[in-house]
Amino acid sequence: MRGVLKELREYPSRWRRLQEVVRNPIMREALERAMTRFAQGRAQALEGLGDFQELVELCRDMKDRALDRSRELWDRVQNGVVARGGTFYLAPDAQAAREYIGRLAREAGGNLVVKGKSITSEEIELNPYLESLGLEVVETDLGERIIQLAGEKPSHIIVPAIHKTKEEVARVFSQAWGREVPDDPYVITKEVRKDLRQKFLSANMGMTGINVVSADLPAFFLMTNEGNGRLCSTLPPVYVILTGWEKIVESVEDAFTIFDVLPVNSVGLKYSSYLSIFTGSFLWKKGRQFHVVILDNGRRKALDDPFFKEALRCIRCGACMNVCPVYKTVGGHTFAHIYMGGIGAAWTAITNGLEEAREVASLCTGCGTCLEVCPMGIPIPSLVEHVKELAKEKGQAERMAIRLVAKRKLLESATGLASLVAPERIARLPGPAGLITQERVLERPQQPPFHPWALSRGLEMGKGGEVTLFAGCMVEFFYPNIGRDAVELLTRMGVPLQIMKEECCGLPARTVGEMGLWEELAAKNLSYVPPGKPLLFLCATCMSGMHGYRESGKELPPLYDLSQLVLEKLGGGSFPGSCKAKVAYHSPCHLERHLGVKEEPLELLSRIRGVKIIEGEEAHLCCGGAGLYAFKYPPVSV
């Protein structure tokens, strides 16, 4: 209870913080520009890659094979590196990695380290540690250099300083160099080239991350666009690679498969400017050193968790973030710990712990847009649910709210009371709940609910029909008119309906990690489902929830969305009725992305005489509802 009260007390300040982020026009415009460009570029470039789903299967299988053999493959890498004169260190955790790299830097002499972009080094908070040893650490990727000098964090995985205007960037360098720098990206880039060239030439140690390691040779693959990775790795006398355990593949051929996908899926480039391949025999002059540091930091343990193991396939292309509606709204400063977005929640759980991960996970709506673009077939929304399930200490308020809402009798009484006393549109709630209505107007529950009406209309519980209608809580209490219309339509089409006893479908419980409650509700609903009759849904979330019962191996009758059933009954015939109207269709996330029902609603609308369908630009964008999300994060949701 104490946790619930604490979270409720924190609610207003969290709400204000998010509202501030959402209302930052520079951040939002910059993110919009970057994400739109990358997503469009990806769509164009993908045309040359053939069937995307086939590619996903190929990549997933290839990476799973490597992860299953990863211990043996890394042994092979270690032997190869050492045989060619390099050193190999498997760091069990962040501290061990920091200290080892710190020792290498001190032994390299001098006090300057040049670095390529590496999120693994951010994971272990390397820069502050090296600086505490008296070393100067210089990020050499332009975007990383900007945010390093500005003392900020990346807001985007590919373009880390996208949130800064050129004027702000010019101010950052003017301050760093003590002279006026014009706000021209071309001039700034050339000045940075000159400045960093000197750093490359005088550094004693260079360090980069690595995209892929192939075990057969072994070989280390590094992709960049600016060319800083090539200079970090070849100019200083000591070169250190820091990379994660998950980066392993079996063969050079597999590595090339990843690079066929990575730049295309990331930013829409067929290939990035530079792909460097190091084989470890990199000692062409006296004094040259080559060190490989592999970071575990929770990764090997994650191999034993069926959910987190899926996250280990991530190749950090960032495509999931480029399509994520929450990321587009709040950016990488808010929707991240170190790793960003929904996938970042799983990665934070693996590397930093559940408490931080739960914060990231709570911002994900579970819309599943990421599922359509992930080349490695990672079920990101399921991983987010897993994080929420495991992090029991956090999110207690929303867990309690869901437990209350899932009590059918309580919901009936509460909505019944509200329908009597509340105005038709609730524009202002009392107390701290008023923050919710600052962003959205709530609707009053309706009377009578659907089930009493259906019984009065002659429908029977669990018998008498060809099809069983599952109304769901929203239709039952807030939109019974949808249920009434569906019954009238199907009756006119000659489809006899029956209804069933219902509990909440359980999906809202899944969204907050209440998997026990989810299972309990699933068991109850399954016991109520009349055998042998197709189940009809008027709510995409309920249908998706019921579909999820199959995960437990339970047999279910065929599930139908209303559009699917009507189309099937119509066959080739026309719709029995007409309606002169312009109709905009918003595709529900659960229907389109989780259940794969995309075309049927539009097909049905197109067959109604008089209907003109208006294509909306954001017809596929998450509505921000997502269970309690709309109440928890109104500034983001709206």
Place this chain on the structure above:
Amino acid sequence: MREDRLFLRFVEEFEGAGGILLYPRGEVTLEEAIALMVEGEGIKSYAISQKTPRVKAIDSVLKDLGLEKSRDYPGLDLGVTRAHGAGALTGTLVFVFGEGRDHLLTSLPRVHLAVLRREDLCEHVSQAVIPHLQGEGNPPPYISLVTGPSRTGDIELTHVTGVHGPEKLYLMVVS
């Protein structure tokens, strides 16, 4: 893919990635093509890898144009090297390095001129790389795949070339 179609696809992708093909044809000779590049880019100094195909001819043209041959690689205007292979599907050049400083000629100068033997062109870039990695003995320590010039979009997504590597990538294809 047929050889001529392969070459056309390569040219399309290479130029699409921002590379510039220096292709002596018609009445434009190799000397004239190089002279045009030198004049257009304001090149004053150069260095050339001895492993470059037609090294003597190219070196002599550059000398005759009055360029200074320099060993100061970081300050060079032009580096000339061999491209050991190329992948047509992405317009990518493959550079294979052993001991020595040749790799710096592809990364430090303002302009990089690569010379590719037409017979080293493959369909997928991996076909141009894997034979070098899987030969007998130790593999080469460093292979660099280059697709267009060094570039960034880190400031307001404005496309700028020549961040840390060459601002211009020229390619001469020889038989």
